[in-house]
Amino acid sequence: MIILHLVLWTVFLSPLMNIVYSGDPLCGLAASELEGMFRPGDVTIGVVLPLHLYNEYQKNSFTEKPSRVTCSNFSFEVFQQLLAIIFAEDAINQTPEILPNITVGFQVYDSCLMIQQSLEGALIAITGHGTAIPNYRCHQAAPVSALIAHSASTHSILLAQVLGTLHYPQLLRYIKKVRLKLSSGKDFYLDENGDPPAVYDIVNWQLTPEGAIQHVKVGSYDTTAAPGYIFSINTTIIRWATGDQEVPRSLCSDSCQPGFRKAPIIGQPVCCYQCVPCPQGEISKPDYVDCIKCPWDQWPDSERSSCLPKITEYLSYGEPLGGILAVASVLSFLVPELILKLFVQYRSSPIVKASNYKLSCLLLHSLSLCFLSSLGFIGAPRTGTCLLQQSAFGIIFTLCVSSILAKTIMVVFAFLATKPGSKLRIWTSPWVSFLVISVCCLLQLILCISWLSLFPPFPELNTNSQSRVIILECNEGSAIAFWAMLGYLSLLAFISFIVAFLARRLPDIFNEAQCITFSMLAFLSVWISFIPAYLSAQGKYTAAMEIFAILSSSWALLICMFFPKCFIILFRPNMNSKEYLMRRDCMVSS
Numbered sequence: 254m255i256i257l258h259l260v261l262w263t264v265f266l267s268p269l270m271n272i273v274y275s276g277d278p279l280c281g282l283a284a285s286e287l288e289g290m291f292r293p294g295d296v297t298i299g300v301v302l303p304l305h306l307y308n309e310y311q312k313n314s315f316t317e318k319p320s321r322v323t324c325s326n327f328s329f330e331v332f333q334q335l336l337a338i339i340f341a342e343d344a345i346n347q348t349p350e351i352l353p354n355i356t357v358g359f360q361v362y363d364s365c366l367m368i369q370q371s372l373e374g375a376l377i378a379i380t381g382h383g384t385a386i387p388n389y390r391c392h393q394a395a396p397v398s399a400l401i402a403h404s405a406s407t408h409s410i411l412l413a414q415v416l417g418t419l420h421y422p423q424l425l426r427y428i429k430k431v432r433l434k435l436s437s438g439k440d441f442y443l444d445e446n447g448d449p450p451a452v453y454d455i456v457n458w459q460l461t462p463e464g465a466i467q468h469v470k471v472g473s474y475d476t477t478a479a480p481g482y483i484f485s486i487n488t489t490i491i492r493w494a495t496g497d498q499e500v501p502r503s504l505c506s507d508s509c510q511p512g513f514r515k516a517p518i519i520g521q522p523v524c525c526y527q528c529v530p531c532p533q534g535e536i537s538k539p540d541y542v543d544c545i546k547c548p549w550d551q552w553p554d555s556e557r558s559s560c561l562p563k564i565t566e567y568l569s570y571g572e573p574l575g576g577i578l579a580v581a582s583v584l585s586f587l588v589p590e591l592i593l594k595l596f597v598q599y600r601s602s603p604i605v606k607a608s609n610y611k612l613s614c615l616l617l618h619s620l621s622l623c624f625l626s627s628l629g630f631i632g633a634p635r636t637g638t639c640l641l642q643q644s645a646f647g648i649i650f651t652l653c654v655s656s657i658l659a660k661t662i663m664v665v666f667a668f669l670a671t672k673p674g675s676k677l678r679i680w681t682s683p684w685v686s687f688l689v690i691s692v693c694c695l696l697q698l699i700l701c702i703s704w705l706s707l708f709p710p711f712p713e714l715n716t717n718s719q720s721r722v723i724i725l726e727c728n729e730g731s732a733i734a735f736w737a738m739l740g741y742l743s744l745l746a747f748i749s750f751i752v753a754f755l756a757r758r759l760p761d762i763f764n765e766a767q768c769i770t771f772s773m774l775a776f777l778s779v780w781i782s783f784i785p786a787y788l789s790a791q792g793k794y795t796a797a798m799e800i801f802a803i804l805s806s807s808w809a810l811l812i813c814m815f816f817p818k819c820f821i822i823l824f825r826p827n828m829n830s831k832e833y834l835m836r837r838d839c840m841v842s843s
Contacts (some may be wrong), residue, residue, distance in 0.1 A: 289374070294346075294358025299378030299400040300338060301412070302331050303366035324365040335361060338401065358395065364403065371408045375400055375415060388419070397421075440477055451476045459492045511537060512557030514544050534720060536560060552721045563716070567725040568631050568793035568800075575631050575793075578800045585624040585804060592815050593617040599822050604829045608765055608818060612660050612686055616814065619653040623807040626650075630796040634712040639727035643710065644701040646803065647738040648694065653810065654742060654776070655693035658749040659686035661769050665756050697741055704734035715792075724792040743780060749773045765814070772813030779806040 305324035313319045342357045362374030376385035378397050390396055400421070402412045432442035443449055455472035472486030488498070495501050509515050509528040514537050516529045531537050531544035536553045547553055551560035568575045596613055599605050605613070626649050629642045663686050708731035715724035729735040750773035756766040783802040790798045821828045 289360060289362040289377070291360045292342075292358040293395070294342075294356040295395055296352075296355060297358045297360055297378075297395045297397045298338075298342070299375065299397040300335065300359055300361040301364050301371050301374040301378070301400065301402045301408075302335055302361070303403055304328060304331055304335070304363040305365045306331075308365045308367055322365060322367065322370070324363065360397065364408070366403075368408060368411060371402060372411060372415065375402070375412050379419065379421075455486055457491050508540050509537075511539060512553070513537060515540060515542050531557060549716050550723060563721060563723045565714075565723045565725055566719075566792050567633055568796045569633070570631055574797055578797060578804075579628060579631050581804060582624050582627045582800070585808065586621050589617045589621040589624070589811060589815075592811075592819060593621075595819060595822060599829070602822065602829045603831055604818055604821055609660055609663055609686070611683060612656055612663070613815075615690070616653060616656040616660070616810075619649060619656060620807055620811055622649045623653055623803060627800040627803045630800050634725055634727045636712060639710040639712050640705060642727055643729065643735060643738065644705060647701055647742060648697055650742055650803075650806075651694050651697040651745065652690065653807075654745045654749060655690045657769055657772065657810070657814070658693065658745055658752070659689040660765060661749050661752045661756065662686070662689060664766050664769075665752065693745055697738070700734070700738055700741060704731060704738070707731070708734055718791045722792060726792070726795070739780070743777065746773050746776050746780075750777060768813050768817065772810045775809035775813060776806045779809060 305326055306328050307324070307326040309323040309325060338359065342359060345351050346356050360378045362370075362377060364371040364374055373385050376387060378400065380386045380389055381391045400412065400416060402409050432440060434440055441449070451474065453474045454470050455474065456468045457471045458466050459469050461467055469490060469492075471488075471491050472484070474484050476483055478485075491498060493499070493501050505522070505525040506515075506527070509526075512531055513528040514531060515526040517523065518525050518527055531553075534552065535544035535546045536557050536559060537544045538558060547560035550563055552563050553559070554561050568578075570576055570579055593614060596605055596610065596617070600610050623646075626646045629638055629645060632638070634642075666685070710727050710730040713726065713728045715726055718724055749769060753766045753769035753773060779802055783798065786798050787795060787802075
């Protein structure tokens with residue numbers, strides 16, 4: 254400890270003593286009035302630094318001159334900076350290549366870390382003789398060319414404003430564009446602004462076994478070095494606070510992967526968190542605090558780190574499912590037309606007459622249209638197709654079912670009219686059947702027109718059903734109107750089924766009641782099973798499900814109503830004769 258005191262005395266305090274007790278009367282000051290240090294030179298640099306870090310204020314009575322502030326707690330670190338300035342000036346003065354025939358001096362003032370004393374020190378350095386007189390220079394020595402002040406912004410900004418007002422210019426204006434080689438072999442130069450090259454040591458504070466802190470140079474940043482060597486660091490000699498060479502972790506939790514966000518843990522430091530999965534349709538990058546929602550037309554990739562464009566989907570003719578259903582619809586359309594041609598050819602035969610030829614032709618035409626109506630559900634939805642899609646299907650199927658209902662009613666009326674004295678013969682006229690069909694279709698037509706007028710269907714992009722697909726579909730406009738249309742259609746089919754079921758045992762060789770019963774049973778079964786399948790399907794499979802129901806129910810009506818008659822016409826011509834009909838009537842009556 255004694256050796257340390259001697260070193261401090263020799264290195265730091267002896268320069269002060271040489272000035273305080275100088276024999277020169279011009280620079281001799283009483284120790285109690287010491288305000289700074291001065292060295293003459295052709296160029297003088299002012300220095301205002303906080304050589305003391307604390308001060309004690311004296312109470313002012315305002316009746317006499319206030320005493321000076323008492324400074325305390327000498328700062329060896331700041332004094333070391335002052336010695337570095339003195340050393341630099343000595344090196345400049347001793348190197349003729351830098352400033353030939355010019356010496357650099359200094360004037361130092363202790364600010365005691367007080368703003369008012371920093372300002373006083375700057376003005377004294379400019380004025381001279383220990384007196385701060387703004388805009389006057391009292392000493393005969395060289396004026397102050399630049400001022401070095403404390404790095405704290407509150408001090409440096411104030412002094413910069415004052416010096417700027419007094420038109421003091423950028424430090425070291427006399428040594429611009431200087432370039433020389435130092436004793437260490439490195440080049441030293443100043444740019445056009447008088448700034449030296451940036452040369453910094455990277456220092457690691459390490460704890461010695463004795464508990465002291467030593468500064469170990471582990472690298473450097475030197476703009477004068479060759480390219481590639483400006484920044485260099487030796488990580489092998491770095492010692493962290495943990496005592497080892499491994500870089501300490503600043504987090505107590507692992508990094509969150511893409512698709513997760515960091516959520517704080519209650520009661521834990523901010524560096525502790527848990528990784529929470531992002532909600533559906535959102536992404537995140539590693540260690541994101543919040544997830545980012547993808548745009549409406551994009552969806553997260555498998556890693557949920559970026560958004561990809563969604564695929565637009567609809568039931569098209571180009572895909573296998575749409576192509577198969579389209580071909581099936583067209584081929585199915587041809588079957589009723591062929592049966593109609595067969596009925597026209599054999600319209601005079603008993604079996605065709607007994608099945609009500611005109612109603613059969615109307616039913617076959619409506620079945621052909623039923624098959625074709627399924628094509629409206631294939632292809633990209635447009636405004637026109639969405640308007641006609643469901644309404645055309647509902648009206649055509651109503652025509653078909655109402656025709657069957659009319660045939661059923663006509664079967665019952667025809668049997669009842671054969672009884673003696675019956676007054677129902679008038680109801681067996683063809684206009685009755687067409688009246689039934691007209692009334693049934695008119696009600697469905699009114700419902701569809703009201704639907705299209707008030708709540709018209711329209712094409713829309715559905716982004717909610719599937720996360721990765723944009724479904725191009727027709728919005729029905731009103732779910733109530735859609736199900737009302739289907740409900741009315743089902744009601745007609747149910748009425749036809751009940752009437753035909755009650756008339757199934759009527760004594761007629763060509764009684765269609767049984768065929769109608771089976772056809773309506775199949776029709777209702779298809780559409781009852783369609784409801785849950787339709788509600789559970791999504792995207793293009795919703796349209797495919799409705800097409801399948803249309804084709805299935807149409808084929809059920811076609812098979813039950815016409816295939817037995819076609820079989821008799823083509824393969825049992827003996828059953829399609831008046832003699833066979835009369836013989837069967839006799840067998841039934843006996």
